[in-house]
Amino acid sequence: MTVRTDSWWRWREFPAGVAASVLVALGAFGVADIPRVNTVAQDAGLAWLTYGHGKTLAAVAFWVGVAVLVVCWVRIGRIVGGADASGAPRPTVKQVQIAVLAWATPLTMTVPIYSRDIYAYLAQAQVFRGGFNPYSDGPVHTPGPLLDSMAQVWASTTAPYGPTFMWLGRGVAALADENPILGVQLMRAVLIPGLLLALWAVPRLAEHFGASPQQGLWLALLNPMVLIHLVAGAHVELLMMGVLVTGVTLAVRGRHVGGLAVLGLAATIKITAAIAIPFLFWIWLAHLRDTRRDLPHGDSPRRELPRRELPRRVVAGVFAATAAIPLAVFAAITAVSGLGLGWLTGLGWAGRIINWLSVPTLVGHVITWVAAPWHALNLQSVLVYTRGVGAAALALILVGLWIAFRQSERRAMAGMVWAMLAVLLLEPSTLPWYYTWALCLVVAFTLPLRVRALIVAASTVLLIVFQPDDSIVLYKPLPLLLAFALAALAAASLLRPDPLRLRRLAFTGPHES
Template sequence: MDAAIPPNTGTGTGTAVTGGAVSTSEPHGAAGSNGSGGRGAAHQTSRWARAADFARNPEGKAALLGFFGAVMITFGGFGAGSVRRNDPLLEAAHLSWLRFGHGYALSTLCVWIGVLAMITAWVRLGRVTIGTVPGPTVTLNELRAIVGIWIFPLIFAVPMFSRDAYSYLAQGALLRDGFNPYDVGPVVNPGVLLDNVSPVWTNTTAPYGPAFLLIADGITSITGSNVVAGTIALRLVMLPGLALMLWAVPHLTKHLGGKPTTALWLAVLNPLVLIHLIGGVHNEMLMVGLMAAAIALVLEKHHVAGFVVLSIAVAIKATAGVALPFLVWIWMIHERERRAAKGEGEELPHPVLMFAKIAGLGLSVFVVVFAAASALAGVGIGWLTALSGSNKIINWLSLPTIFSYMVSWVTPLRAESAVLPVMRDLCKVALVVLLVWTWWRFRRSEREAILGITIAFVAIILLSPAALPWYYSWPLALAAGFALSTRTLQVLVGLCTWLMLVFQPDGSIGLYNPWHVAAATFAAVVAAVSLRMVDPLRLSSDQVRSRAVDAVSPDITTPTVTPSTPAT
């Protein structure tokens, strides 16, 4: 997938080697009256030197490649992204040609070059993070800085791979203008914001929680009908969710056994997350960030605070509520440990009584937070019925759809009209049974409970009536906290790459184009193999390939893990 990256040769220690003699500079300000100015100049020089060293390192090169990819996505998006129906800003800049003919083809090419560049950069960074490339591994702070580098261009892009941002703004305008988004769809409020909503959602009521409607209301109250300002404001509002993930994901590893840098690389720097959640402007960014932070707080024994934060996440999007019953198990475990440490182990109440007490307290916290958000928004719980709106989505990412088409291939029944409703009902029953079983099965430890939440999210994605690529950010944020083998990481890299590539930049589905699916599958396999092998396609010269093999660990196909080094 890419050629070898030479290991870092910069030391940044301030020691110079000239003609075989080693000279070390004096401490700043040691000679003369220019101490203050010398310190300032030396400090500035040191900063530039560190930046130059970073740019020469494998992680620095990956950061720059990812930034280039984000810039290409942003530029190409003006023509090939989920653009507005009418874009006077693009016309004023004399760039409307990017949306038609050869301009559209060029824009599409730019987007895909950018996406592949970000995926390549992510895989290269992964090799450094998990230790495939020798030398110092990347630090958490460096990874956090790279997140900022990669998302900066995306802040100014049009919505990418989805038109959901326009629906968010239209739903916020409904609340702003006195309508209840749980009772009516955007179609009742004509205007510029409605013009850009996907036709399939114009009559659909809002499936989001009251907290998110309040956010959308606030944004549209400030930006009015300015779609560009509203889109950028939505992205800025999502950034706290990203910041929470940057904090929470490494904290999860302390309890789940994973490696903080690997977890951050997998769950946050993942192009599936950054391009879809930031570039695509999805409220999953807020929900997942709040949920991860809530789970981290509960694991750190800040139970009430964790339930408050998780309740806010549910008030953004209901999916986060799946974690609530699992966190009750963790709270119970901590309560037993606390009583045992105080010598009260023999006086523990009956498990049913303890469960009732803790579940009741957690439920009370949730009800108070959710009721407050609903009261502030002036809405009820109509989002429960609006969740059925996802039935309008039909794609090959959900098992009910896959099973329906398979049945239609061998029977005269039509998939969408005759088989799909039945399959969806059967899968709903299976989902409820699986969720209850998972909740009861994974209750004995912190790790089991978090694993149960992860499995529950995967089950929801697969068995729900519809699924979309960015839904996989839900379980990914938690799975990254565990100690994952390199083979498992390869599978996840391949899956995330494939999911990133099967949708078109304008939000349309590429799953019905066999050539598109084949290309996405090929890229996914190459990305997965590239995590352990430099240049798996052997595109570089023999000399470069030889240096690549020498630069990698002794066995690049089957790296060994010593007992003292946990598998990643």
């Protein structure tokens, strides 16, 4: 058996994935988001990659790398999910963890891909470093190469991120001293610990609930969408995801105070992490009920004993602790930062993002399209109403989920995942890297094969409809159809090898056809 397990490393998926990551990293220098008003490429003799045939060559390298990564990921998914009929050995948890790091490493040494957000992080941090408040003053207050390189739609907006991330960014800004290339690499060094934390937490969360840790790592971290968008693209979600799943893992393993404190820290990185906190109240109560019946955590019978079996003072104490611990952490960090709660204002700027990945925006598009033959409705005016309805619906759904999924630890965990998914679908705008909020938590469950195939399809689409130069093709019919077709092929390939039956065609002679 040891020989079969070790032989997995000699399978072509692992080295091919590393080579594909290298192709993505190299191709990005020609097609992704290089700093503006910067002559480093010219000085290094690499300017030819950014135009003409050089850019075409870079694009071919990039997209071939993306395609090979997806193929390798899907093939490994069949192995870890037990859907591979070739008898291939199943990799160990450690092997999948090393594969994640190996695939991610080349992506840490390239220019930002799919987004210029990292330049915005640096520009907002430069505002903080310059003595301004990033929650009330935009990057336009500190003109320079960072402001030039970021997406200009955010130039006058304030930061929506928590005080912990702003403090980390301030340290990066001080070290980089407005050098965008150095700043990008230092900011990645700040974000990569999120990947390392997730590598620790994801398999433990999966094991706790009886799911496959290898499959969890494959789904949430080896996923090319996650690696390219979050590691190469360098988004704050990478750090937030790691801290979020670590806090939840600590809590379900019985370390409730530590888990709540870590989730309070996660909320100071990005407030979305706070969605998970109320569900830890039910998890803590479930653990106390299990303890009273001498059951290990997570082994509660399907029919739970009523919550009134716990004394009211115990329930009240757990509720108070669930609220007070993360709130104390958040308040302490906010007080030390001296920035206040201005990030609340910054959250509203997300409304400037318009794509149909969120339900309220999609409904707004449909309304304007249906009304077009009779009246030209302004999309922005319609979105005010659809997003308002979406916000109200989201609030009701979150409360409903919290109440409905209270019976046990497993149910509370499921409610947490559904809550994150509801936020993704009903908030004003959704971007590919936001999906990690739910992906890092859903690893607690053994998903049906078809659900995993759906995630493969969605991940593939999000690698295509968002382009490496920060453009999108969500509103271009032909590229969109191509993205859906390739996504369907990737999903079908998870369900069964060679869905196009190319091998049979290759080995069929002319007289047999």
